[in-house]
Amino acid sequence: MENKKTSIGNRRQAQKEDTRKIILESSRDLFNDLGFDKTSTRAIALRAGVGVGTVFSHFPDKLSLLIAVLLDDLTATQADVMKSMPEEVPVCDRFLHLARFFYIYYTKRPDLSRTLLKELWFVKGEWGEKLTTQAFEFVFLISDMLEQAKERDEIRPEADTLLCARAFFSHYLIVLYEGLNSPNIDVKTMLSTLEGLLEQLLTGVGQPQ
Amino acid sequence: MENKKTSIGNRRQAQKEDTRKIILESSRDLFNDLGFDKTSTRAIALRAGVGVGTVFSHFPDKLSLLIAVLLDDLTATQADVMKSMPEEVPVCDRFLHLARFFYIYYTKRPDLSRTLLKELWFVKGEWGEKLTTQAFEFVFLISDMLEQAKERDEIRPEADTLLCARAFFSHYLIVLYEGLNSPNIDVKTMLSTLEGLLEQLLTGVGQPQ
DNA sequence: CGGGATTTATGAACATGCTCATTAATTGAG
DNA sequence: CTCAATTAATGAGCATGTTCATAAATCCCG
Incomplete structure (x- = not known):
């Protein structure tokens, strides 16, 4: 009453x-x-x-329903990541920590993840923008981590942290796509591939000078 | 008769x-x-x-029709690329040459390219495999170019050329996705972004040692 | 309360991708 | 040439995402 x-x-x-x-x-x-x-x-x-x-x-369409469902989870996942994020370790390890949580989430529901990631770049409308925003925040988060690493002299002062964050992100995505594409998904394998790519990026592949 | x-x-x-x-x-x-x-x-x-x-x-479905149409063009594009590929220049420039041709092709028909690239990773069936094969060949092509560069002492002998090729490919793709997502597509901008990413990968972003 | 205005809910109707039982055309052996 | 077998072509029919005119519920002012 x-x-x-x-x-x-x-x-x-x-x-x-x-x-x-x-x-x-x-x-x-x-x-x-x-x-x-x-x-x-x-x-x-x-x-x-x-x-x-x-x-x-x-909801404007069926896909937006999926985005709405998964974005809830992804926001929660991101919060979990931040809570448990180790400090005072190399930036590579911090990023791998971030990636692990998301890889675990995605690989638990490969079908839904595939559908979501297919549309990541090109969804229109309100929910598409929310998804894109989430992706941008992901990149900015990496960028912040790199900035901190720069202050710790872990990465070169002349490096463009935002560009570097995009490189990290592109490696993160390619490994995710490859993982979701393979029949036997294995987060450990994905993470070690990602680690290899990141080390390569930190070291550089060209001859010095 | x-x-x-x-x-x-x-x-x-x-x-x-x-x-x-x-x-x-x-x-x-x-x-x-x-x-x-x-x-x-x-x-x-x-x-x-x-x-x-x-x-x-x-054809099994509508998407396969699109793949069949575009794969014809992409094979032709790849042939054009190889014909005009400059020798005796840094591997970065050779890769940018490769990327230019494909970027031009894709940005000329953004709608169809978006549809194709959305499905790149996850298409099933005969035509999906053809598409995946094309992508693999792309990576192997880069890998070969890197191997040649290694012989020229352009990249470090201990570098894993296949892993490096995957890194190149992931950067190539991310720039392509970003380009197709933006309202004003501009191949020049895309290529300069890609160049930045590649230089970063060649130099490395971590502190030496 | 009364009743017009506004918001929310509804499902018939439509467009479209795709299936499958049926038909038509072609082949090749006798 | 005949005719049974094989292959290709067909479009009515189905399932499904989405729209939109209509109905129901709620609000709010007098």
Whole structure:
């Protein structure tokens, strides 16, 4: 009763939020159980107990549903990473720590990850921008780590940390794509490949001078 | 008359090949004119003067049609690259030469390229393998170039040329993705970014020793 | 309360990728 | 040439993502 009274004036808003949440939960469950392609929007609506149209009045398309589901997790993952990030170790190790958490997350749900990463670069609309933003923040995070490493004289002062962060990111991605592509996904192998690429980048492959 | 006689015994085979070719040509035209999404398989069939089912008896799905169309071009592009490849210049320049040709090709048809590159890693089936093969050959090509450079003492003898080739490739791809994502695509900018990344990799960003 | 305005929910309808049972054409042995 | 077998072509039909006109629910002002 009191709850009803306190919520007077925004019952509609609360209802909408509830509907949104139940759609997201249904999507999450079905995506996890059946995979992205085999989950129909009708099934999502049915499980959520709403009409198909309702789903699309909350999310512009099916892909945005997946992004919404996974971005929640990825934000949480990033928080976990930061909490457990070791200090006072080489920047390479710090980056590998970062990569490990995400690789573990992605490889646990290869199908959904493939769908997400396929679209990473080219999704349009509100949810596409959120995804791109997440990727940018990832790069900036690496850039910060490199900046700190520079202050510790770990990397050369003349190095462009943002460019270097993009290099790290591109290696991180290529290893992720390769991993998700291979039938037997193994985070350890992925991380050791990534480590090799990073060491190569730190050392350089050209003849000095 | 004589033609007919000589082709006796494989009229069916020839017919099939003709049908295949006209389907491919229709696809190419429509993809170029309308883009991938706005080209329907019905439209392709109509333009080719065949039934919809015929299209799918020659190619497993719409995406394979796109791959078939673009792989032809990409093979030709690769041949052009090799013909005009400068010798006796730094490996970085040789790679930039390679990249230029492909960047030009991709940026001329951003929509189709986006669709192709989205699927690069994860396409299934016959045509997916052809695409993956093409990518592998690209990496091996770089690896060969690096091996030659090693013999010229241009890169360190202890460097792993295959790993280095993968690094080159990952930078090549990230720049391509970024380029295709940006509204104003500019091959020159892409190439200078790529050059920066390569120089960074050759020099190394860590402190020597 | 009353009732017009606004927001939210709905599912029939549409477009499209793709399948598959059926038909048509071609072949080659007798 | 005949005809059974093989291969190619076909399009109606299905499943599914998405739209949009309509209905239902909620709000808010007088």
